[in-house]
Amino acid sequence: MEAEIGMTGMARVLAKPSVPGNATIWSIRLLCSLGSLLIFFQTIPAAAVESGRLVEKDGKYVFVESMDPAVQLMLDRSLKSGLITQEDYDRVQRESEMRTYLLQPSYKAWYDRGFNFSMNDNAFLLKIRARLAIRYTQRERNDAWRVGDSKNYPELLGVFGDYRANRSIDEGSSFNLKRMRLYFMGHLISPDFKYYIQLAGETAENAQNPGAMSVLDANVQSTHIPWLNVQLGQYKVYFNRSQINSTAAMQFTDRSLASEAFTASGLNRRDTGITIMNDEEVYPVNYYFGVFNGSGPLVNRFAQFTSEEPTQGCPGGQTGGNPFPSPATGCPINQRNLNANYRSSINQLMYAARLQWNIMGRAGYGEGDIAYSESPQMVVGGGYAYNPAINTSTDNAFVGIDLANLNFRRQMATIGNARILGQGVVDLSTWTLDYALKYRGFSFQSEFWFRQVNRHNKGLPCVQTLTQGGACTTFAPGQYGNMTGWMVQSGYYVIPRKLELAARYTFWDPDTNSGGDLIKQVDVSLNWFLFGTYDHQIMVTYSNVAMGMGGFAIGRSAPLPAVGNPALAASFPSGNVPLDQGQQTLIENAIRIQYQLFF
Amino acid sequence: MSSGNIQCERRGDGVSLCVALLVAVAMLGGCARLPYTTKTLHQDRRVVINAQEELDRPGYTHPATLSRSEVAAILAGLSTREQQRLPLRWFAEEVPPKAIFRADEIEVLAPYLAEALTKVGPDERVHFEVIAPGLNPSMSKDSLGGWVAVRDPYLYLSLEYFHVQVPIRTTDLYDYNYPTPPPLAKDYLVYFEPGRFWVTDQKGRRGVNYRAFLQSAPTTNGPGRELRTPAGTP
Numbered sequence: 001m002e003a004e005i006g007m008t009g010m011a012r013v014l015a016k017p018s019v020p021g022n023a024t025i026w027s028i029r030l031l032c033s034l035g036s037l038l039i040f041f042q043t044i045p046a047a048a049v050e051s052g053r054l055v056e057k058d059g060k061y062v063f064v065e066s067m068d069p070a071v072q073l074m075l076d077r078s079l080k081s082g083l084i085t086q087e088d089y090d091r092v093q094r095e096s097e098m099r100t101y102l103l104q105p106s107y108k109a110w111y112d113r114g115f116n117f118s119m120n121d122n123a124f125l126l127k128i129r130a131r132l133a134i135r136y137t138q139r140e141r142n143d144a145w146r147v148g149d150s151k152n153y154p155e156l157l158g159v160f161g162d163y164r165a166n167r168s169i170d171e172g173s174s175f176n177l178k179r180m181r182l183y184f185m186g187h188l189i190s191p192d193f194k195y196y197i198q199l200a201g202e203t204a205e206n207a208q209n210p211g212a213m214s215v216l217d218a219n220v221q222s223t224h225i226p227w228l229n230v231q232l233g234q235y236k237v238y239f240n241r242s243q244i245n246s247t248a249a250m251q252f253t254d255r256s257l258a259s260e261a262f263t264a265s266g267l268n269r270r271d272t273g274i275t276i277m278n279d280e281e282v283y284p285v286n287y288y289f290g291v292f293n294g295s296g297p298l299v300n301r302f303a304q305f306t307s308e309e310p311t312q313g314c315p316g317g318q319t320g321g322n323p324f325p326s327p328a329t330g331c332p333i334n335q336r337n338l339n340a341n342y343r344s345s346i347n348q349l350m351y352a353a354r355l356q357w358n359i360m361g362r363a364g365y366g367e368g369d370i371a372y373s374e375s376p377q378m379v380v381g382g383g384y385a386y387n388p389a390i391n392t393s394t395d396n397a398f399v400g401i402d403l404a405n406l407n408f409r410r411q412m413a414t415i416g417n418a419r420i421l422g423q424g425v426v427d428l429s430t431w432t433l434d435y436a437l438k439y440r441g442f443s444f445q446s447e448f449w450f451r452q453v454n455r456h457n458k459g460l461p462c463v464q465t466l467t468q469g470g471a472c473t474t475f476a477p478g479q480y481g482n483m484t485g486w487m488v489q490s491g492y493y494v495i496p497r498k499l500e501l502a503a504r505y506t507f508w509d510p511d512t513n514s515g516g517d518l519i520k521q522v523d524v525s526l527n528w529f530l531f532g533t534y535d536h537q538i539m540v541t542y543s544n545v546a547m548g549m550g551g552f553a554i555g556r557s558a559p560l561p562a563v564g565n566p567a568l569a570a571s572f573p574s575g576n577v578p579l580d581q582g583q584q585t586l587i588e589n590a591i592r593i594q595y596q597l598f599f
Numbered sequence: 600m601s602s603g604n605i606q607c608e609r610r611g612d613g614v615s616l617c618v619a620l621l622v623a624v625a626m627l628g629g630c631a632r633l634p635y636t637t638k639t640l641h642q643d644r645r646v647v648i649n650a651q652e653e654l655d656r657p658g659y660t661h662p663a664t665l666s667r668s669e670v671a672a673i674l675a676g677l678s679t680r681e682q683q684r685l686p687l688r689w690f691a692e693e694v695p696p697k698a699i700f701r702a703d704e705i706e707v708l709a710p711y712l713a714e715a716l717t718k719v720g721p722d723e724r725v726h727f728e729v730i731a732p733g734l735n736p737s738m739s740k741d742s743l744g745g746w747v748a749v750r751d752p753y754l755y756l757s758l759e760y761f762h763v764q765v766p767i768r769t770t771d772l773y774d775y776n777y778p779t780p781p782p783l784a785k786d787y788l789v790y791f792e793p794g795r796f797w798v799t800d801q802k803g804r805r806g807v808n809y810r811a812f813l814q815s816a817p818t819t820n821g822p823g824r825e826l827r828t829p830a831g832t833p
Contacts, residue, residue: 110734187737
């Protein structure tokens, strides 16, 4: 049984002067230290009584005195008239309160931003929440979408995961269950040992990730030591602000395309691992350091492998011959080599670090200033992530006939990093800088990203040979460069806490060595927060996206992979027509109307 | 739609659009303002008292001098019930008003409120919050909050939270990435007993004619309920 301090008692305690005399200061410190230890180990066998307590009744919180008012009245009058002594009065009060305390249930249940179930001593809490974001999208695309996007967001379909251009007709109208989330969170044993589980089931917006229930987050957190909080499990990597922000608390219906691409891992914003950090509410300067698989959620590096022939050390990846660069010294030809089973990167991990300085106040996460900050809230932060040995396919340009790594490649294609595919094994180093300001309903945020892609195989990728395993006759026209981008967004609550107008501009260069490949995005949004919180909102977001299709992408642009005489169609295992014909700019104008309920 | 048309429409130049919007936002900047805190007059784990500047120059007669007992007597007469939203207001059964302050809350609040009324200016109001542990004490507090102002002979009280669970952190305790702004202030109907002192002033605002009330009512909370002196006051 843990102590619960009664309201009146607490008032008396709290109202005492906060500065004790010198004679008692050390003993108080000692007591505080002992108290902290007791709290830490959750062994508080103290007992206390209440003069009453707050109870939830018909959706309202009311204070109920422990003692029946009639009895209380009689006691008061008896004391006043001298029928009983003050000692008797106090004893009856205590016994009555203890009786009430013992008779009450040992748990409580209430609704407050979720359904809460808790033991009275607060040693266990389960909070169940759900979030629905239902969306209607009306979009108009230009004719270039008939050719489609094969470079940034291709779909990798079929057992071989061959590239498919993402194409469509001009006009699109669709309803989406954009987000459906179920949350189970709370604490166990102590309020400082927490758990968090988030399940998601939502409409798929592409063909390679069909909608299904999946586990987005599953982690535990220790907050016993404010400067050394620990989070373990699967969750969003603390890297850049726009990714850390919850989609439930945004100024637009979606993150910008660029910020989706610049995740720490380059695959997904979530990963499995461990992070140490300090408490943002306590310290103005915050650090985050995490170690992760670097492979996205619900998967680890055992799902990534390279193709190897039965002869060890001899690269595989295509039927009937060696891939490029080949023949490797001492490697035989014509072995069975669809053995995509050599796991050579399982000793690698991703490292992500973030440093943040709350220059003024605590801007926190959430994009707009819904809280109507009375004083300026300013924060600046930066992050670095190193994710080594990501196999984007065997480095022989024959992506379409390499079974390997569909999981990794699909993750990259889903978030717009598909230009990196086909570059073999790469190390991704990603930097980010971000800034946020919130003040009296106004908000401004900006982010800068840069990703260096370090290819293990140096030199231009070989794409054509005359014979299986023969010398290279045609190389890729250029080397893949790096990625960079930036974003600014601002908003203002025209009606404080309720109606917000926001705009965003995003610039993204997915390959710094290519021309005509820039992606520019403009968004304007009108957001209505019905109850002054993010929990209940209607958003109308207009987006304009222009996506340049210039540049070379292995397996999608000419020259396409071939073995044999390039004049013969039969030499091209995946066909001889490039997917990026014309290399026009894809343009989309879309209006998204979204209703969100978080309860 | 042809690609050419979209080309013309499309960038409407994105940057200039954003700039235009930001300018518009900046122009709107002066329009939508809320009263804001100018100074914190008292803060402990139980009571927080702030001076808040009102934007429409209300012309209060602050500083106002009321004793703690007088403030306590006024607070004891106030009651409230939550106002239903339309259209529920037309159909929902009305809940009888409840006393806003319990005796223990008056005990801790009145001294600081009386002191604060002597420290605010004519454009300021006294914002108060009486805090108790929330249902999940690690995450929330039970808040009884609102503001008080005086324009002689009236004392105005507006209630924002009546035992509402208010998060004590800016982000969720369990979902680190989710901000937890305080809930929006609710609409409460406030009453005062004896009702003859609950009057409408010249501007149509409801308030307590506290001068008349104090002349006719005792200003102590009864035997054994002497109000304490706030820490740090002479």
